[in-house]
Amino acid sequence: MNLSDEMVQVLRNSVLAWLATVDADGWPNVSPxxxxxxxxxPAGITAAIAIADIASPISVSNLRINPRACLSAVDIFRQVGYKVQGHVRIIAPCDAAFTEVSRGLLELTGGQYLVRHVLLxxxxxxxRIMAPSYHLFPERSEAQRVxxxxxxxGVQPVEPPTHS
Structure with missing residues (x-):
């Protein structure tokens, strides 16, 4: 399944996402x-989400047992997001695909984090995930919600620079 432009935008606007996995005994684990x-x-198809394993030994251990997972990401200002389910492929630095798959993640880290694996x-x-206010106050515009x-x-919008 391909990600829509809207889904891609929400993912890019999300500060944190939450990955849910399950251990061998069926206990869930949710990790930011x-x-x-x-x-x-390389074929130009966006049908996966690359997730950096920076400090996620429990998530990786669970995924080795059961590769099914759910990632939830929400654009906190628009108050909408997506719950994405699928199978995860664990890609280690020694795997041939690691360089290609990790490229975007490494750019996001700015060199500050070691990426131990890519969880694809x-x-x-x-x-779709929507805040309850969408149902309670459907007349509100997106600008009002933001x-x-x-x-x-307590966030102040950033004013674009003025050029004289």
Missing amino acids: KEIFAPYTD LEVEQVR AQAMQAY
Whole structure:
């Protein structure tokens, strides 16, 4: 399943994503992921999400037992996101695909983190996530929602530079 432009934009606007895996006994594990990006393969198809394993030994261990996972990412200002389910392929630095698959992630780290593996989530199912306010206050515009979220989080919008 290919990711839509909207899904790609939400992923790029999300600060954190949450990866859910399950251990051998069926216990769930949810782990925050800071470095992740839509992955476009060499054929130009965006049907996966690359996730950096920076400090995720439990997630990796669980995925070795059961490769099914769910990643949830939300654009906190627009208050919308996606829950993405699929199978994960664990790609180690010694794998031939690592350089290609990790390229975008390494750019995001700015050289600050060691990427131990790339967790390549191959998208099989996607569901939209929306804040309850979308149902409670459908008349609100996206601009109103963004302004309210920024106020709630104490964030000031950045003014674009003026050129004289």
